[in-house]
Amino acid sequence: MTQSTCHNAGQTCWSCPAVEFKGHVDFRACGQAAFRKAAEGQLVVECRRRPEIGYFDPLSITFESCSEWKQTENGYLLDGMRVLILGMDGYLGWPLALKLAKLGCRVYGIDNLLRRRLVAERGAQSVTEIRSMAERVAAAKEHLGVDIEFREMDLLDRESLFAYIREIQPESIVQFAEIPSAPYSMADVERAVNTIQNNVVGTLGLLFGVRDHAPDASIIKLGTMGEYGSPLTGRPLFEGLFPGDAVLQYQGQEWSLGGELTPRDPVSFYHVSKVQGTFSVYEACKYWWLRSYDVMQGVIYGNYSEELQAHADLSTRFDIDEWWGTVVNRFVAQAVIGMPLTIYGSGNQMRGYITLRDAMQCITRLIAAPPEPGQYDVVNQVTDVFSVLQIAQMVATIGREFDLDVEVQRIENPRVESEEHPYEVIHEKLGERFGFASESGFADEVRHLFRVLLQPEHKARILAQKDTLFPKTKWSGEHGTLEVLETWKPSA
Amino acid sequence: MDLFLLGIDGLPRWMWQKFAASGVMPHSAQLLRSGTLVPMKSALPEVSSAAWASIVTGQNSGGHNVFGFTDLMDGSYSLGFTSSRTFRARPFWAEPESGPSLIMNVPQTYPAQPLNGMLVSGFVALDLKRAVYPAEQLPWLESIRYSVDADMSLVEKGKARFVEELRRVMTTRCEALHHHWGREAWQNVMFVFTGTDRLNHYLWEDYEDPTSPFHQTFLDYYHEVDRQLGRILERLDDRTQLAAVSDHGFARQRRSVNLNCLLAEGGFLKLKDSPRPAFSDMLSESSAFAMDPGRIYLHRQGRYPGGSVTPDAAEALMQAITTYLLSVKVEGEPVATEVIRGAGVYSGPYSHRAPDLIVMPAPDVALSGRLNLSALVEPTLINGRHTYEESTFFVRGTEHGVIPEDMHVEHVLQVLRPQQYGCLRRAA
Numbered sequence A: 001m002t003q004s005t006c007h008n009a010g011q012t013c014w015s016c017p018a019v020e021f022k023g024h025v026d027f028r029a030c031g032q033a034a035f036r037k038a039a040e041g042q043l044v045v046e047c048r049r050r051p052e053i054g055y056f057d058p059l060s061i062t063f064e065s066c067s068e069w070k071q072t073e074n075g076y077l078l079d080g081m082r083v084l085i086l087g088m089d090g091y092l093g094w095p096l097a098l099k100l101a102k103l104g105c106r107v108y109g110i111d112n113l114l115r116r117r118l119v120a121e122r123g124a125q126s127v128t129e130i131r132s133m134a135e136r137v138a139a140a141k142e143h144l145g146v147d148i149e150f151r152e153m154d155l156l157d158r159e160s161l162f163a164y165i166r167e168i169q170p171e172s173i174v175q176f177a178e179i180p181s182a183p184y185s186m187a188d189v190e191r192a193v194n195t196i197q198n199n200v201v202g203t204l205g206l207l208f209g210v211r212d213h214a215p216d217a218s219i220i221k222l223g224t225m226g227e228y229g230s231p232l233t234g235r236p237l238f239e240g241l242f243p244g245d246a247v248l249q250y251q252g253q254e255w256s257l258g259g260e261l262t263p264r265d266p267v268s269f270y271h272v273s274k275v276q277g278t279f280s281v282y283e284a285c286k287y288w289w290l291r292s293y294d295v296m297q298g299v300i301y302g303n304y305s306e307e308l309q310a311h312a313d314l315s316t317r318f319d320i321d322e323w324w325g326t327v328v329n330r331f332v333a334q335a336v337i338g339m340p341l342t343i344y345g346s347g348n349q350m351r352g353y354i355t356l357r358d359a360m361q362c363i364t365r366l367i368a369a370p371p372e373p374g375q376y377d378v379v380n381q382v383t384d385v386f387s388v389l390q391i392a393q394m395v396a397t398i399g400r401e402f403d404l405d406v407e408v409q410r411i412e413n414p415r416v417e418s419e420e421h422p423y424e425v426i427h428e429k430l431g432e433r434f435g436f437a438s439e440s441g442f443a444d445e446v447r448h449l450f451r452v453l454l455q456p457e458h459k460a461r462i463l464a465q466k467d468t469l470f471p472k473t474k475w476s477g478e479h480g481t482l483e484v485l486e487t488w489k490p491s492a
Numbered sequence B: 001m002d003l004f005l006l007g008i009d010g011l012p013r014w015m016w017q018k019f020a021a022s023g024v025m026p027h028s029a030q031l032l033r034s035g036t037l038v039p040m041k042s043a044l045p046e047v048s049s050a051a052w053a054s055i056v057t058g059q060n061s062g063g064h065n066v067f068g069f070t071d072l073m074d075g076s077y078s079l080g081f082t083s084s085r086t087f088r089a090r091p092f093w094a095e096p097e098s099g100p101s102l103i104m105n106v107p108q109t110y111p112a113q114p115l116n117g118m119l120v121s122g123f124v125a126l127d128l129k130r131a132v133y134p135a136e137q138l139p140w141l142e143s144i145r146y147s148v149d150a151d152m153s154l155v156e157k158g159k160a161r162f163v164e165e166l167r168r169v170m171t172t173r174c175e176a177l178h179h180h181w182g183r184e185a186w187q188n189v190m191f192v193f194t195g196t197d198r199l200n201h202y203l204w205e206d207y208e209d210p211t212s213p214f215h216q217t218f219l220d221y222y223h224e225v226d227r228q229l230g231r232i233l234e235r236l237d238d239r240t241q242l243a244a245v246s247d248h249g250f251a252r253q254r255r256s257v258n259l260n261c262l263l264a265e266g267g268f269l270k271l272k273d274s275p276r277p278a279f280s281d282m283l284s285e286s287s288a289f290a291m292d293p294g295r296i297y298l299h300r301q302g303r304y305p306g307g308s309v310t311p312d313a314a315e316a317l318m319q320a321i322t323t324y325l326l327s328v329k330v331e332g333e334p335v336a337t338e339v340i341r342g343a344g345v346y347s348g349p350y351s352h353r354a355p356d357l358i359v360m361p362a363p364d365v366a367l368s369g370r371l372n373l374s375a376l377v378e379p380t381l382i383n384g385r386h387t388y389e390e391s392t393f394f395v396r397g398t399e400h401g402v403i404p405e406d407m408h409v410e411h412v413l414q415v416l417r418p419q420q421y422g423c424l425r426r427a428a
């Protein structure tokens, strides 16, 4: 293994969740202060896993030199790390559970199966059939030889949640358990409130649970690139915080912006809930010395991961309808059933994208390299930036390899958003600091999707929900059908 | 009870005498008339952890393995903190023939180890739950809000608030002593006042300046210590051997000088660029580094993973460092009065772990061994420092072993228990 894949070799015990903070000691006055924020003094910690080494300076031992951290292809990983995945039944939650379990983590998860219900309510369904959680867990044991623990639980049921956190003492917590749909959140007041309530209150409650029962766990919080919006000035979308040398100039004066949160301009009430989540996490890190990576994730597509491939019973959900599907996935489904790919407005809206497989690698690397107590950091988890038009064109082109004659359609934009805007995403940290290297590209991933979705049983499940693909939810609150503006066949 | 050993952390012999005479400590005045008070020398260097370990084992650091509060784990750059787990000699209460003992607030006894009796650890003890043996005594201590140490961060909230905390801690500690005293027929009791050291560190300037608003606060605290001492004396019968000791003396501190900075300036220490340097950031060409308070270690080949100093080069290097430290000036004043060779100082199975050099600080100077080299003179609220000379040894009556002319902390047991510890020492 090369040095470069071990992004976290030099991290110290101060980042390690297995280390228990004991106090600050000012040895010059032989005195102790058992508070994290003591201004002076030497940090003193104890390792929960290696109590025999006694109290020590956490900065003096690195992951590389600690026997509890084992080298993996995703960097050093705390042996048998206890990871709690909130929203384990979801599109991302399940493949992450499999990947981490395969890597030797002890994986725990909760989900209230809300996503299954909401998709069913919509008259839609996952294109790939998914098993119940009990069956999935059994399949993981059978086909991958791993143990995963799952409990059906609502994140908002704080009593149960806190008891569970106390019981399993997670060392890392991945927060996926949110309602992730922008159109759902814009459909009506009930759904908007439901989104805000579920996402904002869920994350807020979680933070108190971590504070009180697992304060050393790192929190991987899923945000979205949509939190930033798409500023018309073309200001780069930095990774959450302004870089050290950013400066604000106004009326002949200059102020440093370094380290401040960058502006957020959410693009739906769902995104509003994500922005609130960002602030809640940011504040909790500040008030209580919690630690978190806030992941501004691009739009995910694909359904490939090594572990998912092991058996059909391990499939993760794959949605394509207006509310629950994301664009690339929906386009491939539309192409498969001969429905024109629906572009909203000009199609020049730019967004960041990443494959499911790459996203799983990124999250794993973040888990492997926990922040230090009190540290809040943001990564932009994106590999490519495309316009919707570009995606349609690429999907159509690849569709031809499968003998599909794909049409593209521009329709009235149901959303309130700018259709022409610059878009410069800074996405350096994952590569530079966490050793991330993309393992899958757009074309290969889309080819894989075509192969999967063209299978007759999948095609049938797409056709069965055909009516849910064309958008109906307007941001403006107006009702009525969206007009088709133009339809064409992209040239080869 | 056979023995009551009282510790008063950081109380200089001369100060006790002075406060006894001036009326600040009237019970002490009476006590001191009933026995012998002599100045004692502390451990080398004059750090509490090592000195208390010597007091309770009769050995120097080479015998008990406590050289400071910190130490590098063997063969590594991992910085560990000394505790009962790294403390390698047997304290007197753990000797096989020792009867039931009540040991309260003795430094370096954390985490609490099993013994015949009861023990509540002294500093550094970061979690009361593990500072108490047997564990069933914990709930009561928690119920009186017993703290092992005052919260030192309160200094930042002002001296008044800080002293209030010191008083609270002393009151609960004494309450705990008296509560447990009568529970059993103890053969030995050892009890340590710690607040005196904390007070001296942060209010020494007020003690020296009679016009300071905290001058009287300082004296009042000692008066309260004396009142508690009176309570203890009242309860003790005449047959019990009573001794009182401190671990080091005290003096004014005007600057805290970072020895590692000096070593770096002198070209002996070279660190990789790092926002928060650790010992593992030491470059191989580094020839020496320091740890609190004045311990200097050669970066020896074989002893440290990246060590480069060969046995042949060691002597010249020690010469060079000694010459350098004796001549260097900080803020126009000298830093050291003497640089002692570790090899000649320690005896016992852990002598090989000793520092190569021990720097004795010049007046007004405290030495630090931080690796953060950002400030040669470190900002600190501390204004009193330990001294090697003039710690306190007192023993009541005349039934005790010979008090050596040149009394050191490791001689305490030999004076109090000549049969047991006298021979031990001769054998060493």
Ligand SMILES: NC(=O)c1ccc[n+]([C@@H]2O[C@H](COP(=O)([O-])OP(=O)(O)OC[C@H]3O[C@@H](n4cnc5c(N)ncnc54)[C@H](O)[C@@H]3O)[C@@H](O)[C@H]2O)c1
Pocket (backbone or CB within 6 Å): A086, A087, A088, A089, A090, A091, A092, A093, A110, A111, A112, A113, A114, A115, A116, A153, A154, A155, A156, A175, A176, A177, A178, A179, A180, A198, A202, A222, A223, A224, A225, A297, A298, A299, A300, A301, A317, A326
């Ligand atoms: N898929 C994407 O393209 C994408 C892009 C950016 C960000 N994200 C974020 O990533 C995370 C995971 O996304 P996903 O695509 O896997 O979504 P998902 O809906 O498939 O997974 C979320 C899971 O959380 C569960 N859940 C929701 N509320 C819950 C609650 N109160 N208690 C317990 N479980 C609850 C759901 O039942 C679901 O199984 C979400 O936070 C989402 O906002 C996703």
